[in-house]
Amino acid sequence: MELLWILIKIIIVFAVVMLHVMYATYFERKVIGHMQVRMGPMRVGPHGILQPIADGLKLFFKEDIIPTVADKKVFYAAPLICLISALSAVAVIPFFQGFAIANINIGLLYIFAMSSLASYGVVLAGWSSNSKYSFLGGLRSSAQVISYEIAMGLSLVGVMMLAGSLNLTDIVNAQMSSSWKIYLIPQIIGFFVFVVAMLAETNRTPFDLPEAESELVAGYCTEYSGMRFALFFMAEYIGMIIMSCLAVVCFLGGWSGPFEVPGIPFFWFLLKVYFFIFFYYWVRATLPRYRYDQLMALGWKVLIPLALFNIVLTGTIKSLFG
Amino acid sequence: MPENRVESKGIVKEDIAYEPYTIAMGPQHPATHGVLKLNLELDGETVLKCTPHVGFLHRGVEKLAENLSYAQTLPLSDRLDYIASMANNVAYSIAVERLLGIEVPVRAKYIRTIVMEMARLTGHLLWLATHALDIGAMTVFLYCFRERENLLDMFEEIIGARLTTSYTCIGGVRQDITGHFLESLYAFTEDFPSKIAEYETLIDKNRIWLKRTQGVGIVTAEEAVSLGLTGPTLRGSGVDYDVRKHMPYDAYPYVDFEVPIGSKGDVYDRYRCRMEEMHQSNSIIRQCIEAMPPGPIRAEDAPDLVMPYGVQKEVAADATFSSGVIKLVKDRHRYMDGDVYVAAEVPKGELGFYFVSDGRGVPYRMHIRAPSFIHIAALSFLCKGQMVADVIAVIGSVDVVLGECDR
Amino acid sequence: MEPLEIAKKVRDRYPSEFIEAYEHRSQVGIVVKKDRIVEILRWLHDDPALQMNHLADLCGVDYLNKKKVRFEVVYNLYSIPQRHRLRVRAQVPENDCQINSVTEIWMGANWHERECFDLFGITFNNHPDLRRVLLPDEWEGHPLRKDYPLDGGGKRWSGYEEVVEKSKKLREYDFYGLYQDPTKKAGQKDARE
Numbered sequence: 001m002e003l004l005w006i007l008i009k010i011i012i013v014f015a016v017v018m019l020h021v022m023y024a025t026y027f028e029r030k031v032i033g034h035m036q037v038r039m040g041p042m043r044v045g046p047h048g049i050l051q052p053i054a055d056g057l058k059l060f061f062k063e064d065i066i067p068t069v070a071d072k073k074v075f076y077a078a079p080l081i082c083l084i085s086a087l088s089a090v091a092v093i094p095f096f097q098g099f100a101i102a103n104i105n106i107g108l109l110y111i112f113a114m115s116s117l118a119s120y121g122v123v124l125a126g127w128s129s130n131s132k133y134s135f136l137g138g139l140r141s142s143a144q145v146i147s148y149e150i151a152m153g154l155s156l157v158g159v160m161m162l163a164g165s166l167n168l169t170d171i172v173n174a175q176m177s178s179s180w181k182i183y184l185i186p187q188i189i190g191f192f193v194f195v196v197a198m199l200a201e202t203n204r205t206p207f208d209l210p211e212a213e214s215e216l217v218a219g220y221c222t223e224y225s226g227m228r229f230a231l232f233f234m235a236e237y238i239g240m241i242i243m244s245c246l247a248v249v250c251f252l253g254g255w256s257g258p259f260e261v262p263g264i265p266f267f268w269f270l271l272k273v274y275f276f277i278f279f280y281y282w283v284r285a286t287l288p289r290y291r292y293d294q295l296m297a298l299g300w301k302v303l304i305p306l307a308l309f310n311i312v313l314t315g316t317i318k319s320l321f322g
Numbered sequence: 323m324p325e326n327r328v329e330s331k332g333i334v335k336e337d338i339a340y341e342p343y344t345i346a347m348g349p350q351h352p353a354t355h356g357v358l359k360l361n362l363e364l365d366g367e368t369v370l371k372c373t374p375h376v377g378f379l380h381r382g383v384e385k386l387a388e389n390l391s392y393a394q395t396l397p398l399s400d401r402l403d404y405i406a407s408m409a410n411n412v413a414y415s416i417a418v419e420r421l422l423g424i425e426v427p428v429r430a431k432y433i434r435t436i437v438m439e440m441a442r443l444t445g446h447l448l449w450l451a452t453h454a455l456d457i458g459a460m461t462v463f464l465y466c467f468r469e470r471e472n473l474l475d476m477f478e479e480i481i482g483a484r485l486t487t488s489y490t491c492i493g494g495v496r497q498d499i500t501g502h503f504l505e506s507l508y509a510f511t512e513d514f515p516s517k518i519a520e521y522e523t524l525i526d527k528n529r530i531w532l533k534r535t536q537g538v539g540i541v542t543a544e545e546a547v548s549l550g551l552t553g554p555t556l557r558g559s560g561v562d563y564d565v566r567k568h569m570p571y572d573a574y575p576y577v578d579f580e581v582p583i584g585s586k587g588d589v590y591d592r593y594r595c596r597m598e599e600m601h602q603s604n605s606i607i608r609q610c611i612e613a614m615p616p617g618p619i620r621a622e623d624a625p626d627l628v629m630p631y632g633v634q635k636e637v638a639a640d641a642t643f644s645s646g647v648i649k650l651v652k653d654r655h656r657y658m659d660g661d662v663y664v665a666a667e668v669p670k671g672e673l674g675f676y677f678v679s680d681g682r683g684v685p686y687r688m689h690i691r692a693p694s695f696i697h698i699a700a701l702s703f704l705c706k707g708q709m710v711a712d713v714i715a716v717i718g719s720v721d722v723v724l725g726e727c728d729r
Numbered sequence: 730m731e732p733l734e735i736a737k738k739v740r741d742r743y744p745s746e747f748i749e750a751y752e753h754r755s756q757v758g759i760v761v762k763k764d765r766i767v768e769i770l771r772w773l774h775d776d777p778a779l780q781m782n783h784l785a786d787l788c789g790v791d792y793l794n795k796k797k798v799r800f801e802v803v804y805n806l807y808s809i810p811q812r813h814r815l816r817v818r819a820q821v822p823e824n825d826c827q828i829n830s831v832t833e834i835w836m837g838a839n840w841h842e843r844e845c846f847d848l849f850g851i852t853f854n855n856h857p858d859l860r861r862v863l864l865p866d867e868w869e870g871h872p873l874r875k876d877y878p879l880d881g882g883g884k885r886w887s888g889y890e891e892v893v894e895k896s897k898k899l900r901e902y903d904f905y906g907l908y909q910d911p912t913k914k915a916g917q918k919d920a921r922e
Contacts, residue, residue, distance in 0.1 A: 036464040132345045136367070136710070205458060206530055214353040214456040215711050288530045289458025291711045292367050377863040384848075385872055389879065420754055547782050547809065550837025563783070563809045660753035663786060663805045663816060674786050676805065680795065687873075689788035691805075699840035728863060 009101050010091075017090055021237040022052035028281050035285040062226035067130060070223065074128035079224065079231035082121030086238040089114035093245045094169045096255040096265035107168040108160065111246060112153055115201060118235060119145040122203075122210060122220050125232070129223035137219025140292060141210035144200055147299030148207075152197035154307035158190040158314040159183055159250045172254030182253040186317075189310040191251045193303050195279075198243040200299070202236060205284040212289055244276035245269075342370050349378050353456045353714045356724030358698065360705075362713065369713060372705035374698050379728035387688040392418045392492060395688070400486040402692065402726040406445035406669045408437040408477065410726075411490040413666035416571045417675035418492045420664045424624060426572070429617040430494035435573035436507070436610045437480075437489060438666075439603040443514075444473050445669030445721075446596050446603075453593070453718035454525060457534050462524050469517050472510055479503050493624025504611050511608045518600055526597075535590035539704045539716035542587055549700040552693050553671025554595040555720050559587030565667040577609045589719040596721075663691075670694055670721055694727040732757035735779060735815050743769055748820070758816035763802070766819045767829045773806060773815070774834050781806040781815065784831070787841035789821075789849035793875040799823040800851055804831070827852040848873040 026041065026048070033040025041048030066075060092107040094100040104110060119141055126138015160166060162183060163174035175183050184191055200207040211219035221232050248254060248269060257268030290298070343366075348359035357378035363371040383402070387395040399414040400407040412434050419426060426434075447470040454462035474484040480499050481489045489496055525531040541549070546559040556563055564581040566574045582598035584591025659681055665674035671693030678687040697720040704720070705713045736750035736759045746769060748760040761769060773781040786805040793799055800821040807814050821828050830853040831838045842853040843862040850871035853859055861868060867887055870877055900908055 032460075036461050037468055038464060132343070136345075208458070209711075212458070212711070214458070215714050217352060285461050286524065287459065288454070288525065288528065288534060289711075290530055291534055291709060293709065294533050377861075377865070380863045382872060385877075385879075423754065545836070548836045550784055550835060550841075561809060568807075568809075568812055660751075661758065661803075661816070662754050662756055663814075665785065672785065674805070676786055676788060676803065678790055687788075687790045689786065689803075691786040691788075695840060695844075696837055699837065703836065 006101065009099075013090060013095075013101060014087070017087070017238060017241065018234075020241055021234050022056065024237045024240065024277060025055070025233075026052045027277075028284075031278065031281045032285045035282075056230070059230040060227055064226045064228060065223075067223050069130045071128040071130065074124050075223075076228075078121045078125035078128060079228045079235070080121075081124065082118050082235035083231045083238070085114045085117035085121065086235040086242065089242045090238070092168060093242070094172060094249065094254065095269055098169075099265075100169060103167065103169055106166045108156060108166045108171075108246075108250075111242065112149070115239065115242070116145060116149055118239060121232075121235070125224070126210075126220040129220070131223050133216045133218070133222045134220050137210045137212075137216050137222070140216075141203070141220060143292070143296060144203070144207065144209060144299075147296055148197045148200040148303075151193055151299055151303035151307050152201060154304060154311060155190045155193035155197060156250055157307070157311050158187045161311070161314050161318060162186065168249050168254075172249055172256065175253045176256045181256065182251065184251045187251060187310070187314070189306055189313070191247075193307045193310065194247060194251070196298075196303060198247060199280070199283065200295070202239040202243055202280075204236075204240065204280055206287040206290050207295055208289060209292055209295060214289075240277060240280055241273065244273045244280075247276055248272040347713070348375075354717060355452060355722060358717070358722065358724055358727075360701070360713065360717075362705075362710070364710065367709045367711075369705050369708050369710065372702045372713065374701050376695070376698055376724065376727050379724050381729065383729045384688055384690065387685055389684065391683045392422075392685065395685070396491065397486070397488045400488055402690065402729065403445070403668060403670055403673070403694070403723045404485060404725045405448045405723060406441035407485060407487050408441035408489055409445070409666070409668040410673065411488060412438045412441075412572065413664075413668055413673045414675060415490040415492055416666055417662065417664035417677060419621075421660070421662045421677045421679055422492070424493045424621050426494055426621055427618045428573075428615050430619045430621075431573040432610045432614050433495050433499055433619065434490060435577065436499075436607055437477075437487075437495075438572070438668075439606045439610075440473055440476065440507075442603045442669045443600060444470050446600050447473075449596060449669070449718070449721045450521060450593075453715075453721075454521075456714045456718045457531065459525055459528075459531065462521055465517070465521055465524075469514065476503060476507055476510070479506075491620070491624070494618070494620030498619050504614065507607065508611050511604050511611075514604050515601060518597065522597065532590065534711070534715055535593060535719075536588055537586075538589045538712045539708065539719060540586065540588045541700075541704060545703070546587060549703060550696040551671070551700055551720075552696070553667065553669070553721075554599060555592055555671060555697060557581065558584040558592030558595045558719075560585050565665050565672050569665065571664075571666060573610060574606075576613065577606050579606050579609075589715050592719045665691065668693070670723065670726065671697070673726075690726075690729055692726040692729060694722040694724070695729075697722050698727050730778060730811060730813050732813055732815050735773075735813065738779075739769065739773075742772065756814065756816065758818055760801075760818045760820065763819040763821050763828045766802075766817075767831055767834070770804065770806075770817065770831050771834055773817070778811075779813075780808045780811050783807040783809050784835040784838055784841075785814075787831075787838055787845065789845040789851055789873070790818075791849060791873065791875045800826065800849060802828055802845065802851060821851055826850060827854055829854045830856040832856060847871070850874065 030040040041051040044050040044054045066072065089111050091101040092104055092110050094103070122141040123138045126134045126141065159171060162178070163171040165171060165174065175181065180186055203210050211221060221229055224232060252272050255266055255269040261267040342363035345362045345364060346359060347362055348354040349357040354360065359375040359378070361373040361375065362369050383398050386398060396411065396414055399410040402410045447466040451463040451466035477487055478484050480503055481487050481497060541551070541559055543559045543561050546556050547561055552563065560583050562581060562583050567581055579602045582595050582602065584595050659679060661676065661678040663674055663676045665672045672691065673693060674691030676689040676691065677685050680686040700720065701717065704716045708716065733750070733752065736757055739759055740747040740750065743761070743765065746762045746765050748762065750757065750759045773779050783806070784804065785807045788803050790801045790803060791799065792801065798820040800823065802819045802821055804817040806817060819828060828851060830842055832842065839857065840862055842856055843859060845851055846853060846859055847861040847863055848871055860866065
């Protein structure tokens with residue numbers, strides 16, 4: 001019975017996440033379109049509402065081209081690594097009180113582990129394509145992962161210290177019982193570092209170097225087509241959703257809100273996640289792209305010291321005031 | 323340089339197995355603005371050597387021109403810098419007029435100045451759009467195309483074509499402009515500075531944009547002159563050379579404008595020069611509209627569209643051509659031996675035409691001094707020691723069009 | 730400085746090299762021999778009163794059956810600080826079709842000279858990288874020469890046979906019978922030629 005309940009939960013979460021991925025692409029195109037004095041998709045259905053379905057069908061039926069010189073096994077595996085690791089991370093996210101597929105004690109560490117695994121997919125894709133542009137994209141991705149994982153991990157140490165737990169549900173509950181209600185206020189430095197590292201971790205503008213289309217054609221996914229390309233695409237959007245969820249859980253108080261919405265326990269959670277996803281799009285429409293060395297400099301010289309400083313500050317305050 | 327010894331940023335690496343990573347950027351690449359091919363030799367992401375390859379779009383315009391009359395060659399000039407073809411038309415026409423000794427009526431001069439500056443705006447808007455897109459700022463791209471669309475609509479109104487205009491003709495312009503056109507253009511110029519300000523809000527003070535452009539692709543004034551750079555690419559290095567001021571043509575002596583120059587010669591200064599130039603072009607258009615005189619649009623002694631291919635051939639007075647704008651050639655002494663080099667300031671730089679005439683209505687030799695050709699030649703100098711991402715920024719900042727380069 | 734004065738100065742300084750000076754449409758040009766062209770141009774570039782620092786244009790001209798010396802290399806010089814212009818035309822005879830490169834004076838002359846070599850077949854000595862620039866490396870002939878045939882003389886371009894072979898190979902994918910035999914059309918084409 002327990003097993004069945006878990007299976008049902010998995011199916012529900014999977015369906016909801018995939019639906020969100022589909023409509024995240026649609027809303028990205030709409031939001032950026034309206035920011036750029038154009039309409040976005042308008043043809044398929046009213047206001048292009050069925051566009052994601054049309055895109056999915058098109059990608060699914062496209063010819064799957066595999067370069068003859070590619071390392072076939074790795075080439076097949078790379079997009080799956082990306083997608084599976086991204087999807088697995090969804091398991092630990094608490095959407096509302098008592099609802100998480102796996103309420104494990106090291107939820108935060110688990111998410112880190114899974115999002116680092118996703119970068120292996122990118123690196124392997126770049127390597128196995130046997131194409132020069134893909135290779136450069138993969139290299140950039142590995143460099144980016146090294147510099148931003150650390151900053152991201154350190155930025156959340158402050159949250160762990162305040163909450164005293166790595167369990168995501170406990171973190172939310174600790175926030176609700178703290179005097180500020182959300183950790184955004186005491187952890188403002190950590191939040192800043194986390195948001196920047198979050199953009200870099202998901203390879204989004206202004207840190208979309210691994211797939212910088214004007215420099216590396218399409219970076220690591222240059223040689224991918226059809227459904228395999230779509231897998232990368234989905235992995236990227238799931239990554240965005242996970243990072244948004246993590247930010248909401250760790251800094252914005254999870255499902256808690258100013259008042260209870262009857263019948264919809266995840267209302268505030270979704271609202272906050274949508275805000276973060278909108279923020280992703282907003283940044284993409286506004287900012288140019290960093291250069292490779294500048295990105296590394298930002299990671300090592302600004303974000304990591306800031307995160308370390310934040311840990312020291314949090315520790316000091318906590319030991320002094322309680 | 324021995325093969326196993328590569329120097330980069332002062333570090334000498336000695337390793338038998340070491341060899342630079344070569345990558346062929348182009349001819350199909352999102353950021354090479356056409357069919358430019360760059361062979362890059364990389365050490366990590368640092369460019370050790372950059373070898374441009376051109377000629378994919380070579381159509382032999384110079385050879386074609388040797389077998390067509392002066393009037394027939396004019397449409398070929400559209401296909402040089404095809405994003406600002408009006409400017410090429412004007413440049414070609416003033417060169418032929420100088421060769422034939424034709425004085426253009428004042429109204430035609432003003433009209434040409436207007437369309438030339440409009441072409442400069444279209445060229446610079448497309449440059450800004452693609453340059454910003456290359457560096458990653460996607461929104462600027464669409465903002466620029468919004469205004470460019472307005473300008474192209476106005477081209478359509480005066481001649482019917484949007485890109486390959488062929489508007490000018492030898493001795494004037496082909497068709498008069500209407501009051502409606504002048505009004506809508508004037509309304510556009512009133513609005514345009516605020517649009518430039520809009521682009522600048524997105525990138526001009528943006529820290530990422532500054533980091534990507536400042537101190538990148540530096541070329542000093544002496545090097546720039548020696549490389550033969552012209553136009554905003556040269557002026558970004560602080561050299562005050564503008565054909566419109568040095569060798570004024572058309573209505574440029576009558577209008578008041580400034581030539582913006584930079585100081586450091588990096589990508590950012592070239593960007594600033596072009597942005598300021600858009601303001602100046604806007605002001606020139608306004609002045610021309612305000613001072614637009616009435617009168618004929620084509621010189622009395624302008625040559626016929628039908629030019630003699632041979633020296634001896636007489637042009638018969640043909641009833642179908644004797645009415646309307648086209649006048650027949652009476653003066654047989656016009657086509658005389660000699661050569662001229664006449665340049666005009668097009669959006670990319672100095673577009674020069676060198677004509678050698680042997681007394682026929684067909685040029686004996688026409689050479690096009692295409693600014694893009696010289697600018698691409700300078701790429702190997704500019705890109706050395708930069709990073710891959712900077713190569714894209716440098717290509718954008720020298721502003722090349724391959725139709726003009728390959729001719 | 731007036732261009733005619735510059736021409737006079739060149740004549741006084743290099744009397745053995747100087748052939749003639751002329752004015753056409755108020756543009757002044759001088760015709761010189763090719764042997765000391767680098768020296769003359771360097772002097773024009775370096776002399777503080779002249780400062781011809783901008784090589785506006787460099788191109789070749791073919792005077793087949795028009796002049797005694799077949800080729801000319803034309804340098805259009807401009808002085809940005811002094812604002813004067815001069816055209817220097819160096820005569821290059823057909824039997825000694827080479828001239829010294831000016832890339833050491835103007836870096837920008839590099840591709841101009843490559844283009845001139847490409848299209849006219851004039852060799853530039855001491856050039857750092859003299860290859861074809863606009864045409865493919867395996868191209869035969871120099872198209873801007875006046876004796877270059879306009880219609881190609883019925884000759885196929887190199888690589889034509891390979892393309893025909895490949896198209897035969899690809900015919901197995903012609904599922905709908907859309908392929909038409911090119912030899913039938915080629916017959917018409919031959920008649921036109």
